[in-house]
Every structure is written in structure tokens, then in C-alpha cells.
Amino acid sequence: MGITSHDVARLAGVSQPTVSRALRDDPRVSQATREKVKRAAQALNYVPSEAGRTLSTRATRRVGVIVTDLTNPFYPHVIAPLHDELSSLGYRMMLITERSDEAVAEEKLLDQSMDGVVLATATTDSRLPAQLERRGMPYVFLNRDTGRAGDFASVVDNEGGGRLVARELVALGHRRIAGVFGAANTTTGRERELGFRLALAEAGVGLPESRVVRGAFEYDTGYRALPALLEADEAPTAVFCGNDVVAIGVLNAALAAGVKVPDDLTVIGFDDLPMASWEVFRLTTVRHDLRELSRQAARLLVRRIAKDVDPAGERLVLPTEFVPRATHARAR
Amino acid sequence: MGITSHDVARLAGVSQPTVSRALRDDPRVSQATREKVKRAAQALNYVPSEAGRTLSTRATRRVGVIVTDLTNPFYPHVIAPLHDELSSLGYRMMLITERSDEAVAEEKLLDQSMDGVVLATATTDSRLPAQLERRGMPYVFLNRDTGRAGDFASVVDNEGGGRLVARELVALGHRRIAGVFGAANTTTGRERELGFRLALAEAGVGLPESRVVRGAFEYDTGYRALPALLEADEAPTAVFCGNDVVAIGVLNAALAAGVKVPDDLTVIGFDDLPMASWEVFRLTTVRHDLRELSRQAARLLVRRIAKDVDPAGERLVLPTEFVPRATHARAR
DNA sequence: TTCGCTCGTGAATACGTATGCATCTCATGA
DNA sequence: TCATGAGATGCATACGTATTCACGAGCGAA
Numbered sequence: 001m002g003i004t005s006h007d008v009a010r011l012a013g014v015s016q017p018t019v020s021r022a023l024r025d026d027p028r029v030s031q032a033t034r035e036k037v038k039r040a041a042q043a044l045n046y047v048p049s050e051a052g053r054t055l056s057t058r059a060t061r062r063v064g065v066i067v068t069d070l071t072n073p074f075y076p077h078v079i080a081p082l083h084d085e086l087s088s089l090g091y092r093m094m095l096i097t098e099r100s101d102e103a104v105a106e107e108k109l110l111d112q113s114m115d116g117v118v119l120a121t122a123t124t125d126s127r128l129p130a131q132l133e134r135r136g137m138p139y140v141f142l143n144r145d146t147g148r149a150g151d152f153a154s155v156v157d158n159e160g161g162g163r164l165v166a167r168e169l170v171a172l173g174h175r176r177i178a179g180v181f182g183a184a185n186t187t188t189g190r191e192r193e194l195g196f197r198l199a200l201a202e203a204g205v206g207l208p209e210s211r212v213v214r215g216a217f218e219y220d221t222g223y224r225a226l227p228a229l230l231e232a233d234e235a236p237t238a239v240f241c242g243n244d245v246v247a248i249g250v251l252n253a254a255l256a257a258g259v260k261v262p263d264d265l266t267v268i269g270f271d272d273l274p275m276a277s278w279e280v281f282r283l284t285t286v287r288h289d290l291r292e293l294s295r296q297a298a299r300l301l302v303r304r305i306a307k308d309v310d311p312a313g314e315r316l317v318l319p320t321e322f323v324p325r326a327t328h329a330r331a332r
Numbered sequence: 333m334g335i336t337s338h339d340v341a342r343l344a345g346v347s348q349p350t351v352s353r354a355l356r357d358d359p360r361v362s363q364a365t366r367e368k369v370k371r372a373a374q375a376l377n378y379v380p381s382e383a384g385r386t387l388s389t390r391a392t393r394r395v396g397v398i399v400t401d402l403t404n405p406f407y408p409h410v411i412a413p414l415h416d417e418l419s420s421l422g423y424r425m426m427l428i429t430e431r432s433d434e435a436v437a438e439e440k441l442l443d444q445s446m447d448g449v450v451l452a453t454a455t456t457d458s459r460l461p462a463q464l465e466r467r468g469m470p471y472v473f474l475n476r477d478t479g480r481a482g483d484f485a486s487v488v489d490n491e492g493g494g495r496l497v498a499r500e501l502v503a504l505g506h507r508r509i510a511g512v513f514g515a516a517n518t519t520t521g522r523e524r525e526l527g528f529r530l531a532l533a534e535a536g537v538g539l540p541e542s543r544v545v546r547g548a549f550e551y552d553t554g555y556r557a558l559p560a561l562l563e564a565d566e567a568p569t570a571v572f573c574g575n576d577v578v579a580i581g582v583l584n585a586a587l588a589a590g591v592k593v594p595d596d597l598t599v600i601g602f603d604d605l606p607m608a609s610w611e612v613f614r615l616t617t618v619r620h621d622l623r624e625l626s627r628q629a630a631r632l633l634v635r636r637i638a639k640d641v642d643p644a645g646e647r648l649v650l651p652t653e654f655v656p657r658a659t660h661a662r663a664r
Numbered sequence: 665t666t667c668g669c670t671c672g673t674g675a676a677t678a679c680g681t682a683t684g685c686a687t688c689t690c691a692t693g694a
Numbered sequence: 695t696c697a698t699g700a701g702a703t704g705c706a707t708a709c710g711t712a713t714t715c716a717c718g719a720g721c722g723a724a
Contacts, residue, residue, distance in 0.1 A: 002390075002444055002710090004709090004710055004711085005710070005711065005712095006710080014673075014674085015673070015674045015675080016674090016710085016711080016712095017673080017674065017675085017711090017712075017713075018672090018673060018674075019711095020710095020711060020712055020713085021673090021712085021713095024712090028671075028672065028673085029672070029673080030671085030672060030673090033672080033673085045442075045467070047439060047442040047443045047444075048443060048710080048711070049387075049443060049444045049445075049709090049710050049711070050443040050444060050445035051383050051386040051387045051392070051444060051445065051709080051710070051711090052387060052679095052709075052710030052711040052712085053710080053711055053712075054383040054679090054711090055381075055383045055384060055387055055678090055679045055680065055681095055709090055710075055711070055712095056678075056679060056710080056711040056712040056713080057679090057711080057712065057713095058334075058679075060383070069412070070408045070411055070412045070415070071408045071409055071412050071606070073405065073408075075408070076402045076403045076405075076407070076408050077403055079402055079427075080401070080402045080403050080429065083402070083427065083429050084429075092426065092428075092440065093426070093427055094424065094425070094426055094427075095411075095415065095425055095426070095427045096424075097412065097415050097416075107379060108424065110377075110379045111379045111380060111381060111382045112334055112379075112381045112382060112383060112680095113382035113383070135377070219610075248610075251612065252610050252611040252612055253611070255611040255612060256611045274403070278551075278580075278584050279584040279585070279587040279588045280583065280584055280587055280612040280613070281612070334680090336679090336680055336681085337680070337681065337682095338680080346703075346704085347703070347704050347705080348680085348681080348682095348704090349681090349682075349683075349703080349704065349705085350702090350703060350704075351681095352680095352681060352682055352683085353682085353683095353703090356682090360701075360702065360703085361702070361703080362701080362702060362703090365702080365703080380680080380681070381679090381680050381681070383679080383680070383681090384679075384680030384681040384682085384709095385680080385681055385682075386681090386709090387679090387680075387681070387682095387708090387709045387710065387711095388680075388681040388682045388683080388708075388709055389681080389682065389683095389709090390709070444710090
């Protein structure tokens with residue numbers, strides 16, 4: 001059925017090792033033999049078996065990427081560039097989306113079927129990093145990390161981004177400000193909230209718990225948060241959202257509730273997904289380079305696989321930038 | 333470094349084959365031995381090497397999924413259920429996104445590193461199916477196929493869906509109708525256009541080429557098509573879009589151009605993505621069961637791998653349903 | 665002429681698992 | 695008591711590639 005290097009060897013009239021060497025351009029095979037072998041391989045449509053190679057070299061040239069929910073619009077924008085960068089580095093990508101049990105993922109990860117792992121949806125309370133560590137499986141965090149020292153991670157300056165937004169809102173005269181932050185067990189959620197709070201406090205503006213919602217970085221979180229915030233005694237004049245997807249949930253909820261954005265309510269997101277600039281949203285948000293975030297993670301992982309990395313951990317942080325569009329205005 | 337079945341065998345005081353059998357619950361090993369082996373495996377944190385198993389069984393329990401553009405909102409909604417169904421069938425998913433050369437994909441596909449392939453973005457002029465066929469690699473089409481007999485495919489009744497829309501538009505009194513169809517080298521593009529045209533023709537309504545645009549199933553296709561359609565001598569009162577993503581592009585363009593939907597223009601999509609029901613869109617569209625489409629493809633592929641399939645091909649077609657929301661109205 | 669070297673190739677083997685076949689043990693029945 | 699057979703396990707090997715080592719040819723220098 002499958003054509004092996006032995007078949008090629010037979011046709012070319014050489015030994016199997018010579019085929020292996022010739023096809024990988026080993027300088028020790030003569031020009032003439034190399035060409036003869038390549039012609040034979042071509043003729044037979046030979047493609048080396050990946051399993052055989054893996055067993056022999058103990059390297060799979062494959063990398064796993066763990067994501068909980070692919071239908072969240074955020075993730076495709078990180079997975080696509082990740083795939084491309086890994087591909088250009090000679091690695092393939094295995095997608096693993098496990099919202100279920102960690103044990104399953106663990107089993108899949110440790111069977112030597114990949115050389116490394118990208119964790120794109122890590123939570124601060126996850127046991128997975130420790131498991132990987134123990135088994136010597138190289139891994140890096142993408143976007144979120146555990147916040148502990150020694151991590152290998154490609155992340156964004158979330159705290160700085162949060163600060164940017166707070167300063168803008170204060171400058172626009174907002175005082176009754178609300179936050180729909182990400183889950184408390186994610187560093188992205190925590191750090192954006194922290195930066196936002198610190199900068200508000202510096203300006204002497206409070207952020208009472210009654211105007212704070214926390215939840216998954218999903219559309220529904222934003223969609224459901226707004227009605228709750230509007231019911232409070234003093235409705236907010238501005239909402240900072242944990243990310244663009246949440247902000248888009250808020251914008252839709254605002255439309256449903258008849259709240260005018262930005263006249264009645266300022267809404268700010270985070271990430272600057274392509275969707276954020278659609279006419280129906282024109283979302284004011286915080287931009288960072290999502291492509292570079294992913295590429296950086298890919299390169300870091302490959303370096304870690306090659307053990308070409310600072311043993312004390314490496315945390316690559318990308319800057320943020322405020323992007324004014326049409327969902328913010330001065331407080332009335 | 334890695335723990336092998338030999339290590340487990342040594343610890344349990346049995347032979348390696350016995351470990352292999354015990355861990356896979358082969359009835360030929362005694363209860364006592366089985367337990368002894370499992371304890372040893374547990375103690376060593378043993379996970380069977382996937383490469384070794386693959387080489388021995390000649391099955392990878394891995395399936396490739398080919399998609400051109402993951403950032404298109406449509407695909408995550410097919411990939412997620414596909415992943416889950418494959419997972420529950422005991423297969424893992426390798427994501428392959430190649431907009432570049434087919435040769436690359438081909439190389440990756442034929443190295444025996446997967447048992448089968450799902451083609452989610454096939455075009456009618458692709459050479460890939462023939463290559464796979466020649467090499468005996470099982471594959472199925474998802475959503476799009478080649479339109480040729482003998483295909484294994486999980487698809488939607490696109491022609492029927494197109495008809496549904498045409499009849500609705502005619503019933504609403506529309507006569508100046510436009511279409512922003514998918515690419516001509518996709519069956520989804522062709523069939524939806526065909527059904528739409530046939531039903532319009534039956535009602536005696538024309539669809540001049542000046543009111544037709546064709547392009548990739550992307551946001552930009554819709555966004556750029558609308559201005560062009562509006563410039564025509566007689567602007568259309570209704571537009572049928574190749575899918576929801578295109579329709580959303582049209583809706584945004586309408587907003588930018590100050591065209592009121594549905595008062596000035598009726599817009600209809602196809603697919604009923606979750607996004608279609610967002611407040612900002614409330615898109616009238618054609619629904620089909622996207623999850624089932626994917627699950628069906630997964631099951632069909634697994635059956636084809638097991639050779640438990642009609643050799644003449646199997647084409648599983650899902651029905652469509654018109655979903656009225658807020659982007660359609662009677663013609664003025 | 666012979667030693668030693670380089671260059672090119674092949675033989676042997678490792679990698680980790682699964683499986684066909686042989687072997688061994690023990691119980692059963694004639 | 696011994697043949698028979700079932701049940702349990704080990705031995706040997708296959709899978710396809712990469713790599714280590716050995717080998718032979720050819721060549722230049724002494």
C-alpha cells in the first residue's frame with residue numbers, strides 16, 4: 001500500500017540508508033546518486049512516513065495548541081497566525097479544544113505525539129502547566145499566563161492598557177464608571193482590571209463593586225451584564241469591557257435596551273479585532289498586535305524545544321495603544 | 333527520558349507484550365496480571381507512545397482538516413463540532429490551513445500521518461481530491477464538494493435554500509433583485525445561485541448580470557459589492573447574499589452608505605450563524621444545521637476509513653429553512 | 665609499492681508498540 | 695495415568711526511518 005524508502009532504494013539500485021540520506025541532502029552522498037534517488041522517489045511518488053521518522057528521531061515536528069472555545073471570535077485571530085508561523089518554522093499544528101476534563105487533554109499531550117504545547121486559554125488555577133513541567137514537555141503561554149515567575153509567555157501589557165482606558169474616561173469627564181471584566185482566574189482579566197482600577201484611583205474616581213461584573217470573555221457576558229448595570233441606582237455613563245467580544249455583547253444589549261451609544265453610554269473594548277471596526281460597531285478599543293503576539297509565542301516555543309532559552313523564564317510583553325472610534329463621548 | 337512499555341514490564345515483572353495487552357484490556361490476560369500491570373503503569377505515569385503504535389498498527393487515529401481561512405467567522409462554527417465529534421469517535425484533529433500552494437498540503441497529507449482528511453474549502457477545480465484518491469487516502473467533503481458523482485460529502489440543500497429566498501422575495505413584491513453570490517468555483521456558490529435563479533425564472537422575474545456580483549465568501553465581498561450595485565441604473569430593492577458573512581458585509585456597507593435596511597433595501601443571508609441574530613444585524617437568512625453538517629461529515633469519514641461505506645459514493649444532504657428576522661420587507 | 669586518508673555506500677541496529685506463534689501450566693475427562 | 699485442551703504468557707518479529715559503524719575503492723605521499 002504505502003511506498004517506503006525500501007521501494008525507492010530497490011528502484012534506484014541503492015540501499016535504504018542511502019535513500020534516506022540522499023533525500024535529505026546529506027553531503028556525504030554523491031551528486032550522481034542523489035539525483036538517481038530523487039528521480040526514483042519522484043517516479044514512485046514517495047513521501048517519507050512521518051511515524052517512522054518520529055520513532056527514529058524522537059521528534060515529531062508537531063505542536064499542540066490548546067484552546068477552550070474556538071467559536072469565540074478572538075481565537076481564530078490568534079490561531080491563524082500561530083499556524084502560519086509554526087508552519088514556516090517547520091512545525092505542524094494540532095488543535096486541541098477541551099472544555100471538558102483536563103485529564104483527557106493531559107493524556108493526549110503526554111503521548112510523545114508532539115514536541116511542544118501552546119496554552120492559549122490557561123487559567124491561574126490550572127494544574128496542566130505543572131503536569132507538563134513534570135514530564136519535561138516544553139510549553140508556552142499565549143495571551144494569558146499564570147502570573148508566576150519562570151513562565152515562558154507571549155503576552156500583552158494588559159495593565160498598561162487598562163490604565164490607558166481609565167485615563168481617557170476620566171479626561172472625558174466620566175465619574176460613574178462600570179467595568180465588565182474577564183474571569184478572575186485569568187491574568188488578562190485581572191491585569192486589565194488592576195491597571196484600570198489603579199489609574200482610576202490615581203484620579204480619585206471610585207469603582208464600586210455594584211458597577212463591576214466579571215465573567216468569561218464571551219458575547220453573552222457583555223450582553224447580560226448591561227441590563228444588570230442599568231438597574232443599579234446610578235446607571236454608569238461609561239463601561240470598560242474586558243475585551244472586544246464582551247464589548248460587542250454590551251453594544252448589542254444597548255441596542256436592545258434603547259440605550260444610545262455613545263450619547264447615553266460610552267463603551268470601550270480591548271484587542272481591536274477586525275470586527276471592532278465594522279460600521280455597525282465602530283468600537284473604541286485598545287489595540288495590540290495580535291499577529292505578533294502569536295508569532296512571538298510560536299518562536300518562543302520553538303526556541304524552548306531547542307533548549308535555546310533563558311532557564312529562568314521569558315515573558316515577552318507587547319505594548320498597547322488606545323484606538324478612538326465612535327463608541328466614546330464626553331460624559332453628559 | 334520517555335517511559336516505555338518495557339519499563340512498565342520490568343516493574344510489573346512481566347513481558348512487554350503482556351503490558352501492551354493488559355493496558356488495552358485484552359481478554360487473554362488474567363485479572364491479576366492486568367491489575368499488576370496497570371498499577372505499574374500508573375506508578376510510572378506511563379503513556380503509550382503514539383508513534384510506536386502508529387508504526388505497528390498502521391493507523392494514526394488522526395484526521396486532517398483543510399480550511400483556507402480560519403478567521404472567516406463561518407469556519408470556527410464547523411471546526412468546533414467537527415473536533416468534538418471526531419474526538420468522541422476516538423480521532424484527533426490536525427488543522428491544516430493552506431491558502432498557498434496545494435503541493436505543500438499534498439506533501440503533508442500523504443506522509444501517512446493521518447488516516448483521513450476533511451476538505452472544508454474545496455473548489456470545483458481543485459486537483460487535491462484526485463491526488464488523495466490516487467494514494468488511497470480516505471477523504472470527505474464538508475459543506476462544499478466538487479459536484480461530481482462518487483463524492484463522499486456532507487452538504488446542504490443549497491439549491492433548495494436559494495429557491496426559498498427567491499420565492500420570499502417575489503412574494504414580497506420585489507422585482508429589481510440583486511445577488512452577491514459565492515465564487516463560481518464553489519458548489520455552494522453555484523447551487524445557491526442556481527436555485528435562486530430557477531425560482532425567480534419560474535416567477536417571471538429576471539436577474540440581469542448587471543445586478544450580480546460573485547466573490548469569495550468574505551466580509552469584504554459584501555462590503556464592496558453594495559456600492560457597485562447601488563451605482564447601477566436601477567438600484568435593487570433586495571439583495572440575496574451567498575452567505576451570512578457576505579450579508580453582514582452588505583449590512584455594514586449599507587450603514588456606511590446611508591441606505592436603510594429593510595426600508596430601502598432587503599438583505600438576505602445564508603447559514604444562520606449565531607452572529608446573524610445579534611441585535612445589530614437581526615439578519616433574515618436561511619438556516620441549516622451547521623453542527624449536524626459537521627458531525628455527519630466526521631461520521632462519514634470515520635466510516636470511510638473503516639471501509640464501511642457505499643463504494644459508489646455517499647452524499648448526505650441537510651434541509652434548509654427560511655428564517656425571517658428584521659432585514660426584509662415588502663418592496664416599496 | 666605501500667601506507668594512510670578521504671569519499672561514498674551498505675550492513676546492522678535502534679526507536680516503541682502490537683501481534684502471530686510457540687510454550688508452559690493446570691485442570692478435566694476417559 | 696495420560697492425553698487433551700483451555701488459558702496465560704513470552705519470544706520473535708514487523709512497522710519505516712535515521713544513524714552508527716564497517717567496508718571498499720580510489721588516490722596521493724612517502
